[in-house]
Amino acid sequence: MFRFIGIVFLLGTGVAQAQTGSASEPVRYVGGISADPQVHEGRLRYAIGVESRQTVRANRTRPEEADGFGWTYNHGSDLCYWKGKFYQEYLSNPVDEHIAPGQTLLVTSTDGRTWTKPRVVFPPYSAPDGVKLPTGSTGYMMHQRMGFFVAPNGKLLVLGFYAHAEEPFREGGIGRVVREMREDGTMGPIYFIRYTSHTSADGVRWSEKNTRYPFYRSSKDAGFIAACEALLANRLHTLQWREEDNGLDGFYRNNLDTALDLQAFNWYHRKDGKLVALWKRSKAALSEDEGATFSLPVKVPTLTMAGGKQWGQQTPDGRYAICYNPIETDEYRYPLVVVTGDDGILYDHMLLVQGEVPPRRFFGRWKDFGPCYMRGIPEGNGRPPGNDMWLSYSMNKEDIWISRIPTPVRYAVQGDVLDTFNNLTPGGAVPDWNIYVPAWAPVTIVDRNGEKCLELSDRDPYDYARAIRVFEEGTTVECSLKIKPAQANHGSLEIDLTDQYGNRPVRIRFDDRGKIVALDGTVEKIAGTYEPDREYAVSIRVRTGLTAGSFDLSINGKPVLEKAALAEAVKSVERLSLRTGPYRDLPNRKTPNEDPHPPLPGADEPVRMASFLVDDVVVRVKR
Template sequence: MKAGYPTTILNLATLVKIIAINCVIFLIIMSCQISKAQTGSENEPIRYIGGTHIDPFTHEAGLRYAIGVENIQTFRANRTHPELSDGYGWTYSHASNLAYWNGQFYQQYISGEADEHRSPVQTMLITSKNGKDWSFPKVIFPPYKAPEGVKIPEGSTGYMMHQRMGFYVAPNGRLLTLAFYGHTEDPFRENGIGRVVREIYKDGSMGPIYFIRYDSQTNWNESNTTYPFFKKSTNKGFLEACDSLLKDKLMTLQWFEEDNGVDGFYTFNNSEQAFNWHVRKDGKIVGLFKHSFASLSNDGGITFSDPVKVNSLVMSGGKMWGQRTEDDRYAISYNPVDQSEYRFPMAITSSDDGILYDDLLLVQGEVPARRFYGIWKDFGPCYMRGITPGNGNPPGTDMWMTYSMNKEDMWVSRIPTPIKYKVDEDITNDFENMDITGHVIDWNIYSPTWAKASLIKENNGNQCLQMKDMDPYDYCRAIRVFEESKVVTASFKLKVKAMDTTQFDIDITDRYGNRPVQISFDTDGYIKAANGAKIMSLQKFEVNKWYSFKINYDTRGLGFYSLAINDKTVADNLAAVVAVKSAERISFRTGAYRDIPSRKTPNEVELPPLKGADEKQKLSSYLIDDVFIKQIF
């Protein structure tokens, strides 16, 4: 101790010095943390700033609808009537990809007998000119059969298919389709065999199957695999297309997950699952992956930063799809829930710059019953995928995506752009000015193969919306979003053409999907309405007769409504089923409301197929016209 300085003063000086040093260290640490969190950088390439998250207790999840989305079933699995499905009766369908080429859509998906990652597995192809009517599936890559003498490796139970990429439209205009062969139950890396390719010709026929790349982590080659290497082809255009693909680093980065490229083929330093990409407005490329991961490329996709978890995007093992949209904006679609076995709903969020995303909206809010049990067949819309950059651009400004439902049936979504959820004017839909072969403009349509919605003309020339239903476990649904209102008047016309075993429901809902106004055409022949918790029979109805409805609904307080049919008041001051702040949409549905499966429904409990799942029920058919909705307050 130095002479002349009291111990207390020395201790105080030392303490101040320690505090100062610690403050500097703290500021350095905070500075590092702040820089790491910078939105738009490789530490957080994108961010969801909307703040809205899902209600996990309903299929619609409390989200507002992205207006005008059309969900169309493209393939319905059928075990006992394969002639109505795929010719095989297989019930596992998943991992679809989409392209648009030669004036039509191409949808490719993998198909298994019943279970995920269990042999046999093959890849199917269906096509459509308009996105509504789809061809019967055909096999484009059959189950793998090894050459004689080649044994299945120890631990494997057979061969399977797995692909993160389905199509490639080459610079020379050729269309290639691709898939990956591997061993069950894990086809990745050292368990992989290789990637196969074949050409699809304009007349619908296809060229031979070749391997375009063998798994670099194995010893597979042309001498011990079933198909020849693509260089054996004598088709110069096909060879040119394959060579272009192999040089396209962004396209082939989709392959990394199945074959990590120990030969240096890829430019990824590190990767997560199910890579896809889009170019932000600042020119940087965003890579998106499962489990909320994203990465960034500053050199046009030659290299990417290591993927980081974007915590503002809540998701699990379902895929995430992002793209630049026709209105020069951006959109990302995913399942916004951290539960891999319950992948619903399917949502979308949009952005002006490809960095900041807002307005989490509903794309697919339906979860029909899973008709066939299978291992790892998760509930809900799974593995959404759009059209990869370069793989075609359908007419119009819509965004198109494909997905599987319950890993059983195949679907597409048509999403109009700009993506919006608000309506600021009265609704006057008589359907007369819509293209009868086109889309039901500004309506959200859910259209299974056996329960379709479409525009039709009656014999007198009147054009209206038709909703048909022959599906024992699904329904057709049409929703019109209107201006959010506390007091609303809604009128429409409805005709029952035929009714079998399911009711027809009309609901007025709020923005969260709550149903305060509930009206039904019941199978006993009566029009009914909810009065609070009670159901009232109002009057009998006749088949093939138009009925005009007018609903006056006041949401204020506990809420009440009145109902007139054919200009006659049949119910007044009915109590709303639930109290809501406002109303925002009207829903027409060819079946009863459902909330099963829920997030408590057992997913991996083996059950027999649902009774009668493969049989059409008798036709129910309904016509809707003159939907006029006015905001009063």
């Protein structure tokens, strides 16, 4: 038997086997479930209790509603938690990826739910007088794979990378900039912490003499200098820089071949102390000496992905998770999933984190559809209170989002659901509910005259509020809830009961004309009318199975449909879905991604607010 870099060759058989957990296969997904590319949710089960919120909504014509600039390419977000506050950084360009000018902005939050207005942390670059653009460059942009470093002395550093458009890598780079974020919200001056080791296309080598900002060592703040030098000495955090600057000067101090296409480095430590390195396009490696040497990076065959990032970490419950887009096309990056495991080697249970793909309101070059470039909080960059995993990403490379994933990550519920919301905090978490919250379509707990309930509101012309309650899977299920609309002549609330794959056998709608509509097979039937500020008790009894299923519907105790045909056949149901807009399956994998189009009409203008209060959600499964 002959062994070579972890691959075992069985002599005489011609079969090569990789030992899982070794350098030949650092990680393995054993779940066997894959995402269906035909639907946004991928026909996957939900990771229960995920809370997804839009932190920045792009707005071109009303910039005061967004970033103050009206820029609509927003991407490459990063996240940290420091001194009781979340910090989320992202890149921004006016329209297109890699087209100048570019800048970096920052938003903050104390709870992950309410976020500040964006503010510029690194403005568009301007060269000193007399310094010309290199041949082939069209201007200046920003590009970075990391945004934060919490130094050993407690200081928080914010970082970015200035470069030349349209190619920021290697010869196109200028250097990495840094500034201190202070606890009171003020920021220190901008410095270069490292100049690229490459020369420009015209042979220029960048230094303090020909760049806009001074070198960090010129600072008068000894603590800031110490924080910068601690970062420069940190092999793992600085390895995130390698894609932009290959380190021709030997800066990275490891054995990774600079010719390898390794992008968006991410790492975590297994329970046995070994370090697992992850990169784009399913690549992984191991290190037993904290990044001084790595095994040869290999493509993990069980992790299907393209050019979107992957994110792996140990979760607060002591287990492990990897998040990624489980598809092989760069232009269609959905859904966003999580797989989990006990040892950082074997992963199971592919579950949905983000299955929404709203319309892309503004065309831009390389603005891929779906949740893109997920990043969590790296080791050493803070740990928020609670047992949640936090994930930052862009949507359509247009808006910035964050998801809170409760741990342990689970997909099944046992027992009845009895949700009155009375023991919850207004504006706080909604346990066991998956909520999708655009900036203009909030989902929140509210107190109405001492009665707490869940409110779904919507003034977004192209998105909706959504709340999903997973319940115990069953073939005969009774579901009841109370709905109180604030209006009857605009807005809608769609109520679906779905199976584990997202099929919707029961579909009921409070429409925009004061009607309660239910789908009986393929026929829409008026089940009743509704008025503003009146409460309606909706009761559904659904029967599924391999034979023809049916459902009964009652409104305020009065039967309005009996043995109505299911909209589609399913074996069972396990989710209640509430949505302030129609079901969507566009864009899909055939929607042109790079065909220019004007902004969607009215994209920047809110529509008239519609709100629905939801209370007393009860689900019982006949066993």
